Amino acid sequence: EVQLVESGGGLVKPGGSLRLSCAASGFTFSSYSMNWVRQAPGKGLEWVSSISSSSSYIYYADSVKGRFTISRDNAKNSLYLQMNSLRAEDTAVYYCARDSLALGYFDYWGQGTLVTVSS
C-alpha cells in the first residue's frame, strides 16, 4: 500500500525557517517524481514544487522561488521541503504528492502537515 506521511509542520514567526519531511513507503520511491502542494485555510490547492526521480529536474512556483528548496533522499525514501524567509501567506497545509508517470498529475497524497506563520 502506498503511503506518504508528512511531518515537520508547526508555528513559526515571519522570516523564520522550517523543514518539512515526507516519508514514503509501499512503492519504489526512487522511480517517481514527487511534489509539494499546499492549501491555505479555506482556500484552494496550489502546487509548490516538483523534483524528478533522480533530482535532475526541479521546479518551483513563482510564489516560493528563492525561498523554498525541495530535495529528496532516495536511500531513505524521503522528500523534503526547506522553507526559509517564511511569510504569513505561506500559512497552509502542505501535502506531498506522488507524480504518476512523471506527467504532472498526482495519484497519491499524504495527509498533510500544517504550517502556521504568525508572530
Added chain:
Amino acid sequence: AIRMTQSPSSFSASTGDRVTITCRASQGISSYLAWYQQKPGKAPKLLIYAASTLQSGVPSRFSGSGSGTDFTLTISCLQSEDFATYYCQQYYSYSWTFGQGTKVEIK
C-alpha cells in the same frame, strides 16, 4: 502561468442528480487535465487524468470530457459520498495550476 477557471464555484444538488462541473483553461492544454475530489479535512483524491481516463478504483458514475481549453466533469447519479469539493488541474506546462474548486452541497 495557465489560469484554470471552474464554474460554478458551488451549487446544491440532490442524491440521484446528474451534475456537471466545467473547467476552462486560459490557453490550450490539449488533454493534460486531471480532476480531484476533496472532502473536508482530507487530502485530495485523483478521479480522472488525461481529461477522460478514470483512475483505478474510481466509480464509473464519474466521467470527464474535453480537450483544448474546455473540460467537464460529470457525475451521472450523485451519491451521498460525492458531496465534496472538486478541483481541475492542468499539467500541460509548469507551473502546474488548479482551478479554484467547485463545492457540491446537499440540497
